[in-house]
Amino acid sequence: MSNVLQLIQRLAVVAQAESRQxxxxxxxxxxxxxxxxxxxxxxxxxxxxAAIGRFLRSTKGTVSQSxxxxxxxxxxxxxxxxxxxRVIRLRLLQRGAxxxxxxxxxxxxxxxxxxxxxxxxxxxxxxxxALLRRAQRLNGSRSFGVCSTCRFFNRxxxxxxxxxxxxxxxxxxxxxxxxxxHENEVLNA
Amino acid sequence: MSNVLQLIQRLAVVAQAESRQxxxxxxxxxxxxxxxxxxxxxxxxxxxxAAIGRFLRSTKGTVSQSxxxxxxxxxxxxxxxxxxxRVIRLRLLQRGAxxxxxxxxxxxxxxxxxxxxxxxxxxxxxxxxALLRRAQRLNGSRSFGVCSTCRFFNRxxxxxxxxxxxxxxxxxxxxxxxxxxHENEVLNA
DNA sequence: CTATATAGTATCGACTCGCTACTTTATAAC
DNA sequence: GTTATAAAGTAGCGAGTCGATACTATATAG
Numbered sequence: 319m320s321n322v323l324q325l326i327q328r329l330a331v332v333a334q335a336e337s338r339q340x341x342x343x344x345x346x347x348x349x350x351x352x353x354x355x356x357x358x359x360x361x362x363x364x365x366x367x368a369a370i371g372r373f374l375r376s377t378k379g380t381v382s383q384s385x386x387x388x389x390x391x392x393x394x395x396x397x398x399x400x401x402x403x404r405v406i407r408l409r410l411l412q413r414g415a416x417x418x419x420x421x422x423x424x425x426x427x428x429x430x431x432x433x434x435x436x437x438x439x440x441x442x443x444x445x446x447x448a449l450l451r452r453a454q455r456l457n458g459s460r461s462f463g464v465c466s467t468c469r470f471f472n473r474x475x476x477x478x479x480x481x482x483x484x485x486x487x488x489x490x491x492x493x494x495x496x497x498x499x500h501e502n503e504v505l506n507a
Numbered sequence: 508m509s510n511v512l513q514l515i516q517r518l519a520v521v522a523q524a525e526s527r528q529x530x531x532x533x534x535x536x537x538x539x540x541x542x543x544x545x546x547x548x549x550x551x552x553x554x555x556x557a558a559i560g561r562f563l564r565s566t567k568g569t570v571s572q573s574x575x576x577x578x579x580x581x582x583x584x585x586x587x588x589x590x591x592x593r594v595i596r597l598r599l600l601q602r603g604a605x606x607x608x609x610x611x612x613x614x615x616x617x618x619x620x621x622x623x624x625x626x627x628x629x630x631x632x633x634x635x636x637a638l639l640r641r642a643q644r645l646n647g648s649r650s651f652g653v654c655s656t657c658r659f660f661n662r663x664x665x666x667x668x669x670x671x672x673x674x675x676x677x678x679x680x681x682x683x684x685x686x687x688x689h690e691n692e693v694l695n696a
Numbered sequence: 697c698t699a700t701a702t703a704g705t706a707t708c709g710a711c712t713c714g715c716t717a718c719t720t721t722a723t724a725a726c
Numbered sequence: 727g728t729t730a731t732a733a734a735g736t737a738g739c740g741a742g743t744c745g746a747t748a749c750t751a752t753a754t755a756g
Contacts (some may be wrong), residue, residue, distance in 0.1 A: 322635070324548070325632065325639065326620065329635065330518070331564075335563070336646070349744090373520075374524070376743090379744075383705095386705090387742095404703040427515065429641075429645050430639075430642035431515065431638065441630050441631075442634045444627075445623065446514040446518065447514060453521060453618075456615035456618050456619060457521075556734075592722080593722070594734060
C-alpha cells in the first residue's frame with residue numbers, strides 16, 4: 319500500500335473537515351465554497367451550471383440547488399445567455415469574492431502551503447499536476463485545465479493568443495482560467 | 508494565489524467525488540470508507556469510536572451512526588473493553604477488508620499514484636507529510652501519525668520497540684500503525 | 697416539421713452531520 | 727465511602743446534500 323495514496327486520502331479528509339468548518343462559519347455548506355472557487359477561476363465559456371456540474375462531478379439537480387442558495391445570499395448573480403436561451407451565465411459578485419478571500423485566510427491548509435520551502439514548490443506542483451491529469455484521464459472525465467495547456471490553444475504569430483474552438487482572441491488573463499472545453503495535448507504513450 | 512493550494516483543493520474535490528461513486532457502488536457512504544480505512548491502519552490503542560471521531564474530525568454522534576451501519580453490514584465488529592466499561596473496541600472484519608481492497612482497485616487516484624515516477628515518489632511523500640503536519644499543527648489538532656514518528660516511541664537497547672506511554676512492547680507492525688496518542692517530536696522552531 | 701439532444705428546475709427520499717439530552721462508567725476531591 | 731466531574735457512547739431532531747426522476751424550454755439535425 320502506497321504511502322502517497324494514504325497521504326492523499328488523509329489530506330482529503332483534513333481538507334473536507336476544514337471546508338465544513340469554514341463554510342459553517344459563513345453559514346454555508348462545503349459545496350458552496352467549491353462553487354464560488356470555481357467561478358473565481360473559470361473563463362467566460364465555462365460559467366454555467368452545467369460546467370459546474372462537470373467540474374464538481376455532481377448532477378445538474380444538485381448544482382441547481384447550490385446556485386439557488388448562493389444567489390439568495392447575493393454571492394453570485396444569474397444572467398441568461400443572449401445567444402442560447404437555455405443557458406444561464408453565473409457571475410461571482412464582490413460579496414462572494416470577499417467571502418472567499420476571508421475564508422481562505424482562515425485556512426490552515428492554505429497557511430501550511432505557504433510554508434512549503436521554495437525549492438520544494440515546483441517539484442510538488444509538477445507531481446500533483448501530473449497526478450491529477452492521470453487520475454482524470456483514468457476516470458474518463460474532462461481534463462479541466464487552464465487554456466494555456468489546452469490542445470486548442472493557439473499562439474499566433476503576433477504573440478497574441480486565440481481559442482482554436484471559438485477562434486476568439488484570448489487575453490493573458492483568459493489563458494490562465496479554467497475552461498470546460500479543455501483537452502490535454504495528446505502525449506505519445 | 509498559490510498553484511499548490513489550487514491543486515490540493517482540486518485533488519480534494521476529485522477524491523471526494525470518487526469516494527462518493529465508489530462507496531455508492533458498495534451501497535455505502537463516503538464516510539464509511541473513511542472509517543474502514545482508519546480501522547485498517549490504526550493500532551490497538553486507537554480502535555474506538557472516540558478515536559475515529561478525532562481522526563475524521565466529526566462528533567461522537569456522527570461516528571456512532573456510521574459505526575451502526577458498518578456493524579449492520581457485518582464489515583466491522585464491536586467488543587466492549589475489559590478494562591474500561593465505557594469504551595467500545597472496533598475490529599475490521601474480513602468482509603470489511605475485502606471491500607476496502609475491492610474499492611481501492613477501482614480507484615483512479617490509486618492507479619494514478621502507482622504511475623508516479625520512482626524518483627518523484629520520495630520528494631512527493633516528504634512534501635505532503637510536511638504539509639499535513641503543519642496543517643494539523645496550525646489547526647491545533649492531534650498529529651495522528653504512526654508510532655515510529657512519535658515522541659513517546661522508544662527504541663530499546665536490544666533493538667525492540669516500546670511505547671513510552673503504556674510501556675508495552677511494540678512489534679514492527681505496531682510501529683507502523685496510526686495512534687491517537689501520537690505526538691510529533693518537538694522540533695526547534 | 698419532427699425527432700432528438702441539451703440546459704435548467706422541481707420534488708422526493710435516503711443519508712450526513714452538528715446539536716442537545718441522556719446513560720453509564722471512571723476518576724478526582726474530600 | 728461519597729460526591730462531583732469528566733469521558734465514552736447512544737438516541738433523536740433538524741437542516742441540508744445528493745442522486746434520481748419527471749418536467750419545461752430551447753436548440754439542432756435530418
